[in-house]
Amino acid sequence: MNRSAFLKRLLLLGISGTSASSLLASSEKTKENKSVEKVEEIGPFAFLTKPYLQFPLPDAMTVMWITTRNCYSWVEFGENNVCSQRVTNAINGLNQAYNRVHKIRLNELKPGTQYAYKVYSKEITQFHAYDVSYGETLESPVYHFTTPSTDADEVSLLILNDIHDRPESIPYLLGLNKNEPYDFVCLNGDMVNHLDSESQLITSVIQPCTELFASEKPFIYARGNHDTRGSFARHLYEYIDTGENPYCSFSIGPAFFIVPDIGEDKADNDKEYFGLASFDAYREKQTIWLEQQLKSKAARKAKFRIVLIHIPPYHSDDFYGTVQCRKLFVPLFNKYKIDIVITAHTHEYGIFDPSTEHHFPMIIGGGPKNGTRTLIKLHVTQKNMDVTLINDSGEIFSKHI
Numbered sequence: 001m002n003r004s005a006f007l008k009r010l011l012l013l014g015i016s017g018t019s020a021s022s023l024l025a026s027s028e029k030t031k032e033n034k035s036v037e038k039v040e041e042i043g044p045f046a047f048l049t050k051p052y053l054q055f056p057l058p059d060a061m062t063v064m065w066i067t068t069r070n071c072y073s074w075v076e077f078g079e080n081n082v083c084s085q086r087v088t089n090a091i092n093g094l095n096q097a098y099n100r101v102h103k104i105r106l107n108e109l110k111p112g113t114q115y116a117y118k119v120y121s122k123e124i125t126q127f128h129a130y131d132v133s134y135g136e137t138l139e140s141p142v143y144h145f146t147t148p149s150t151d152a153d154e155v156s157l158l159i160l161n162d163i164h165d166r167p168e169s170i171p172y173l174l175g176l177n178k179n180e181p182y183d184f185v186c187l188n189g190d191m192v193n194h195l196d197s198e199s200q201l202i203t204s205v206i207q208p209c210t211e212l213f214a215s216e217k218p219f220i221y222a223r224g225n226h227d228t229r230g231s232f233a234r235h236l237y238e239y240i241d242t243g244e245n246p247y248c249s250f251s252i253g254p255a256f257f258i259v260p261d262i263g264e265d266k267a268d269n270d271k272e273y274f275g276l277a278s279f280d281a282y283r284e285k286q287t288i289w290l291e292q293q294l295k296s297k298a299a300r301k302a303k304f305r306i307v308l309i310h311i312p313p314y315h316s317d318d319f320y321g322t323v324q325c326r327k328l329f330v331p332l333f334n335k336y337k338i339d340i341v342i343t344a345h346t347h348e349y350g351i352f353d354p355s356t357e358h359h360f361p362m363i364i365g366g367g368p369k370n371g372t373r374t375l376i377k378l379h380v381t382q383k384n385m386d387v388t389l390i391n392d393s394g395e396i397f398s399k400h401i
Contacts, residue, residue: 058111112149152253161344189224189310256302265321
């Protein structure tokens with residue numbers, strides 16, 4: 001529409017000539033500003049994190065990383081230490097680009113196979129409909145991962161919980177493992193007090209994990225109630241991958257893992273949430289999904305069915321979230337014969353035998369302060385399951401199932 005026609009149309013709508021001219025000038029200025037709009041930068045173009053692995057399956061693995069500026073990214077990977085295949089994140093025909101948080105799923109992998117991979121990011125200095133300009137390309141070192149085997153005789157994992165913005169605890173607690181082999185790590189909630197920024201998530205969670213293991217062994221994030229709080233909490237799942245939903249299930253060797261997302265520990269109308277919580281409906285929806293997973297062929301075939309969840313349904317307080325977990329999830333856990341539930345939240349570690357209320361043993365990890373911190377080790381074979389809880393003094397508590 002030309003200037004004359006635009007002004008005429010505004011006059012017909014009852015807008016005065018002076019106001020119409022102002023609106024047109026404002027519109028033209030907006031177009032001008034958009035044409036020279038620049039990306040907000042976080043220093044020179046660089047990797048803000050090393051790559052980290054997410055959501056492991058026998059035939060798939062997610063690679064994620066963060067850069068300081070918007071760019072176009074891809075992964076090159078392959079067997080025999082040769083990165084001959086290239087994958088980007090294409091959604092609805094568009095290669096994802098002009099972003100800083102990169103999430104690329106490698107599909108059609110071979111189970112029980114080691115892969116080498118590298119990540120690449122090419123800076124986009126200008127991104128318009130008919131004019132895209134590129135800058136420098138970043139290239140990572142070569143990393144390796146191994147896909148889970150469908151017929152593996154065993155699987156091992158390490159579990160951390162309730163770190164509460166004390167990232168120095170992560171290397172200390174993982175050090176209690178003493179270099180024994182493991183397949184992946186579960187972060188069982190409340191890794192932060194409340195989530196207010198990307199930099200906090202990187203400093204408190206992602207960076208300590210990549211420094212220790214996460215570029216070559218994946219971690220699963222089971223969200224805790226504190227992880228739902230703060231202005232940045234709604235962006236958490238942009239930085240991790242659990243598949244189609246924040247709750248997930250998967251099989252590795254003899255074990256079937258279920259990772260529900262319990263949400264907050266108080267009622268939706270609690271004053272702390274300022275009218276911004278809807279976890280009741282969210283948990284109800286999960287029960288439908290949960291029963292589907294527990295009835296699945298993969299769950300029935302598994303030697304052991306394991307639940308990783310932040311809030312324990314028993315041996316905890318009687319806050320609203322605890323009672324809801326007890327009411328909604330435990331009947332299904334009992335009905336489908338869950339073998340163990342590993343939890344957190346209370347900051348008081350313990351091992352609890354099955355009871356008339358919960359027909360499965362429960363393990364509760366410790367808290368964030370010195371003297372309460374724990375590492376939980378789980379080793380599952382075709383015949384049995386061993387759980388080891390180690391406190392930060394090195395004291396060991398074991399459970400054989």
